[in-house]
Amino acid sequence: MRKIMTLALLAVGLVVLTANPAQAAPVEAVVAACDKMDAEKPGSCSYTVDSGGLHGCTKNGCFTCPVDGSRQCHAMRTSGKRSHVEIGSVQMKCEPVINGWCKQALEPEPPAKSAGR
Numbered sequence: 001m002r003k004i005m006t007l008a009l010l011a012v013g014l015v016v017l018t019a020n021p022a023q024a025a026p027v028e029a030v031v032a033a034c035d036k037m038d039a040e041k042p043g044s045c046s047y048t049v050d051s052g053g054l055h056g057c058t059k060n061g062c063f064t065c066p067v068d069g070s071r072q073c074h075a076m077r078t079s080g081k082r083s084h085v086e087i088g089s090v091q092m093k094c095e096p097v098i099n100g101w102c103k104q105a106l107e108p109e110p111p112a113k114s115a116g117r
Contacts, residue, residue: 024072025090027054027065033088034058045087061085061100063092075102 034045034056047056054065054073063085065073075085075094084091094102 023093024070024074025087025092027071027073029090030054030056030063030065030073030087030092033090037088058085058087061094063087077101 031047031054034047037045037058045056045058047054049055051067052064053067055076056063059079060082061078061084062076063073064076065071073092075092077100078085078094079100082094084093
């Protein structure tokens with residue numbers, strides 16, 4: 001009986017973990033999901049790369065993958081009242097603050113680390 005309860009709790013926990021969007025997603029997963037979306041339906045997901053990192057949008061929001069060494073992407077803005085940006089199976093959590101902009105997009109960036117001498 002104890003094993004059955006443990007397995008049931010693990011199954012419920014797995015469903016909860018996979019159902020909730022994460023705060024960030026690995027850049028590799030985001031790029032792969034965006035490329036797959038765009039291949040299936042051209043124009044559904046696009047991104048550009050510049051000196052600040054990788055930035056892109058889907059029909060339900062925008063994301064950025066900054067050049068900060070973390071190799072993580074974050075939701076920047078959502079459309080409508082969504083609380084996440086979906087890129088295929090990848091979901092990134094967004095705490096909407098002002099006109100769909102995510103809280104993390106409005107927070108000031110930490111100061112750059114200096115090389116120091």
